[in-house]
Amino acid sequence: MTAAVTPEATARDRLRIIQNARSVALVGVSANPIRSSNFVATYLVRTPLRTYPVNPAYEEVLGLRCYPTLRDLPEVPDIVDIFRRPEAIPGVVEEAIAVGAKVVWFQLGLRHDAAARMAREAGLEVVQDRCLKIEHARFSGKLHLGGFDTGVISSKRRRPL
Numbered sequence: 001m002t003a004a005v006t007p008e009a010t011a012r013d014r015l016r017i018i019q020n021a022r023s024v025a026l027v028g029v030s031a032n033p034i035r036s037s038n039f040v041a042t043y044l045v046r047t048p049l050r051t052y053p054v055n056p057a058y059e060e061v062l063g064l065r066c067y068p069t070l071r072d073l074p075e076v077p078d079i080v081d082i083f084r085r086p087e088a089i090p091g092v093v094e095e096a097i098a099v100g101a102k103v104v105w106f107q108l109g110l111r112h113d114a115a116a117r118m119a120r121e122a123g124l125e126v127v128q129d130r131c132l133k134i135e136h137a138r139f140s141g142k143l144h145l146g147g148f149d150t151g152v153i154s155s156k157r158r159r160p161l
Contacts, residue, residue, distance in 0.1 A: 009127045015139050017103050017125060021078040023050040024132065025070055025101075027092050028083035031061045036107070037083040038062070040133040047136060052077060070095045079103045081132050082110060090115040097122040105132055 009017070024044060029037040041062055044051045053061035056068035067073050070080065070092075080096040082089060082104065089112040096104050097119065104119045106112065108131040116126040127135075 009125065009130075013125070014127055014130065014135050017079065017105075017127065018132075018136055018139060021049060021103070023052065023075060023077045024079040024081055025052045025054050025067075025073060025077035026081050026083065027054045027070065028088075029053040029055050029058075029061055029066070030083075031058050031066075036131075040081070040083075040107075040131065043133040043137070050075070070099045070101070073099070076100045079105050079132070081105045081107060083107050084110075086110060086112050090118065093119045093124075097124065103127065105130070107131060108134070 026037060026041050026044070029041050032038055033042075038061070041051065041053060045062055045064065051064065052073050053064055053066040054068070054070060054073070055061070055066055058066040060066055070077070076099050078101070080092065080101045080103065082092050084092055089106065089110065093104055093112075093115040101124060103125045104116075104127075106116075106126070106128040108129060111128045116128055119126045
């Protein structure tokens with residue numbers, strides 16, 4: 001697909017999305033601590049974002065109730081962060097549209113231009129092939145070597161989101 005058909009979210013767009021978001025649903029999150037989705041969830045639960053794990057395989061992830069679908073969440077999430085295989089993305093996007101989400105975010109390594117186009121046509125914003133944790137940490141000044149907060153005390157001022 002060409003950029004004109006599926007325009008990419010700019011850094012400014014991603015910053016605005018993160019600044020305006022109050023809640024995020026992590027679709028396909030794993031309770032396995034070596035999975036990237038669990039690493040992202042571990043970071044996000046320490047931010048002001050209300051974080052909702054979504055995976056029918058689990059009752060709980062990181063001490064949070066895990067919901068089987070987006071329809072089961074107690075609120076409409078601002079961001080639907082997708083950790084599913086590419087063939088499952090269109091179904092997640094359809095569900096995000098149905099519940100009234102504002103943004104679908106395809107995690108690092110995930111692209112699906114047809115699903116992105118469907119989301120945009122329904123009025124949702126789309127971020128593809130980006131990690132929400134990395135972007136949040138980058139914009140807040142917390143991104144360190146390896147993509148994690150080292151906890152090192154520094155004179156460098158952190159930027160509020």
